[in-house]
Structure formats: C-alpha cells, structure tokens
Amino acid sequence: MRKFTSDHEWVDIDGDIATIGITDYAQKALGDVVFVELPSIGATFAQKDEAGVVESVKAASEVYAPITGEVTDVNAALEDTPDLVNSAAEEGGWFFKMKLSDLSELDGLMDDAAYAELIAELD
C-alpha cells in the first residue's frame, strides 16, 4: 500500500515497516539532486519531524518523517549516487525505512487519487 504526504513524500507500508522517499513530482521540482542527508539507524521521530535533507544544485530542502517511529534502515546507495533520487524517485531512490508505532497516522495520509489531485492543482 502506497500513501503520500502533502510534503511530496511517498510511504510504502509493508506490515509495520514503512519505506519513505520523495515523489517524482518533488524530484522534478527540485532539479538535479547532489546530496542527501539521511537519518541515523535507530533514530526516532515524531510525525512531521525533520528527518533528513535533500540538496539540489539550487537549494537545500527538508525531508520530514511522514509517521512516528524508529528508523530501521537507510538507502546507503544515495551517499555516492544521490542522482538516484532523480532517476528513480519512487523506486531505487528511497530514503529510509521506519518501524511504525501508530498505525492510525496512516489514515491522515493521501492515497494515489488524492495525491494526483494535489499535484494537478499545483501545476
């Protein structure tokens, strides 16, 4: 199941593990990504806490934790190939995984249709 935030992050839910990245719309808006600052494994975040930073040629932008939980894994490939965020934003360019602590938070996220509607309004 894939959900989206209004901050242009995607969240894939598999059991109690969420994989998080930024959407294709977001990577296009950012332009060439040159650096990604990932959280540490074991770090805990509340929903909407700043969990990382993505830097394009132009600017630095925060990445927020879409849910409350603990970081269980990070995408080490982004360290040497941050441009994976451009070439595969919603696949190989994932940022980090979190262990969910409050399943009800997922209800506040958008589904495919709602997110498509949001970006249609922005364009």
Added chain:
Amino acid sequence: MLDTDVIETSPPVLRRTSLYDVHTRLSAKMVAFAGYDMPVQYPDGIIAEHLHTRAQAGMFDVSHMGQLKLFGRAAETGLERIVSADLTSLRLGQTRYSLLLNPDGGIIDDVMITRYDDHLYMVINASRKDVDIPLIMEAVQSAGGAHEDAVQIMSDHALIALQGPQAGAVLQNFAPQSDRLMFMQSAVMQVAGVPAIVTRCGYTGEDGFELSVANKHALALAEALLGHAAVAPVGLGARDSLRLEAGLCLYGNDIDETTTPIEADLGFAIGKRRRLARDFLGADRILRQLEDGVDRLRVGLMIFGRRPARQGANILNGSGEIIGQVTSGGYSPTLERPIAMGYVAREYGQDGLKLGIDVRGKTIDAQVTPTPFVPQRYRRRNVQ
C-alpha cells in the same frame, strides 16, 4: 519537503523579457528574479546546461539587466565621480569592469562600461537598477549634464549572452566581424541580419559574447542562435554555478554596500590614475586597506565530501570559532564536488589553509583555494 521558493509559480505582476515566448516554447521552469519572470532551468536541468556551456555553447537571456547609454562630457565626468574606473584611459570599443562606490568605499554595484564614439555603454545588475539609475542621473546632473539628454535607459533593448568554447565559431556564422573582437572589446555589427552591440565578455569564465539588440529583434536572434547545433538554452541556475566556478562575484551575495573592493579582492577594478589621485568615493578607507591590509577578505573554498555549504553558513577555525561566512556556495558540475566563496578574517586568508564550515550543526572540511576554481578561457590576443 519542498522549499516554497523552489516550486512557487511566479505571480503575474512580474515583468517579462522579450524572450518570454522562447522560454515558454522550451518548457523552462520560470522563477521570479529581480522583478522579472526568468528561466531558472530548461528540461535538461542545471547540471546538463552547465556542462554544455563548458563543452560547447550556451545561450542565456540576461535581458533583465540594466543597459544605459551616457552621452557627452558632463555625463562622463559625472559617472567617473561615482565609479572606480579611470575612464580617460578607456579606448574606443574597449570594455571595462568597474564598481559603483558609496562614500565609505562600499560597493553599490559592479558594472561594465564600454566606450563608443559619442557615448559610454553601460550594463548594470538587474537588482540594482533602482539604486544605480538615480545615482547616475544625479552624478551626471551635478557635473552639468542635462540628464534627460545625457542618460538613455535602454529598456527597449534585450541582452542575450552566448557563452562557451564554441561561442566564437557559432557567432561567426551570424556575424563574421565578431571574430576580430578580443576579450573585453565591443563593436556594433549586424548579427543574423539585425543591428547589435556585441561585447566579448560574460559571466561564465568561458569565451563568449553579450549581444544587445532591440526588443523587436530579440526573439528572431535567439531562435537563430538556438538553431545552431552547438547552442543550448541555459537558465539562471547554471549561470550561477558557472560564475561560481569562475570565481566571479554575485552582487547581493558576495559583494554589497558593506564590502569594499579590497575586501572583495576586486582591487584591480580601481584605475591606477584614480588610485594616485585618490579621487574616488571611499578612497581614504580603500587606500588605507591597500596599505595596512583588511580585517576580512573574500576567498575561494574547496569543500571536502558531498555536503554543499550554502550562503550564510559560518566558517570556523581549528578551534571551532566563527571566523567568517559563506557568501556563495553550491555544487560544481565541472569538479563534481561542492565549492564556495566567502569572507574570512585576514589571518585565515592564505591559500591552502584548512578550515571548517558549519552546515546544519555538522562541521565539514574546507580549504582556502585560489579562484577561479575552473580555469578561465577568455579569448585574448596572446592566446593561440
């Protein structure tokens, strides 16, 4: 996660250059810059546009910049009172980089001045038009010039930059005479059948030209240049990364009214005659800095690791004390690493010195490095 300024669409009050339809046709991403709706990048993206300019030729719309003509002796006398250049030594068809100064020696703007037979042609920064133009008017008037006759603001002209190692070869197709121009020389000639002020200069460190043409001809000229296989459109994003690699200052970032030419390492812009005569604005302070040294100076900073240091980041010494600030910083597509420039306290200015930069609480390693970061490739007479 997105910064609003990255995705914000431009409000309708913004001014459009005469190349707006070209940007639209090319699906540029537009941003507000100095009151204009300007292309920050085209679909290829900043890195591709940057590398294309270094490899072949990029075309930039820089029509937002201010262009002026100053006619008559009073205008020249008046202008000289507020700039750092020795205008008497400026030869016909020669262009000079100069600084508009305030009475404290702070930099009001950095400008280009070219001598033509009956006028001086000037290009000023877009963001400084509202400040510069009244100052220039006032200076011309105080020197006895009637400003309505002496100062012509060329808002009816567009400015197109063509930059890159292929720029010379490309322009020769459209203006055979352009080949005789060397770096910092200027002439009026037909380009693709339209009259243009052609100046061999730029803001990328590459060979190239700035072409000033009437607005009504700009679109046709831009399309003609873009029709050449070596030319790609380049937006303001790559313009910024190119000038940073070339070690060139951006007004508002690296220089402003609080920085002097000596602190900014722009002492070359003060004419020798002016130096000896001590007759430019802020001369006391600037010449004292030349003799006694400055408290802070602008340096290049090579960054280690992938994390870019941006404008405003604190520069630290070995003990972690703040000894300066980054004024421009970003990713260098040519060097494939972050680079920056900034001001450091005098004792930390020597090349090779290792310093730290605080980026969001993490100290990254940096080294004071001579600029340009990427060698300039201007076309000078003694080269090739």
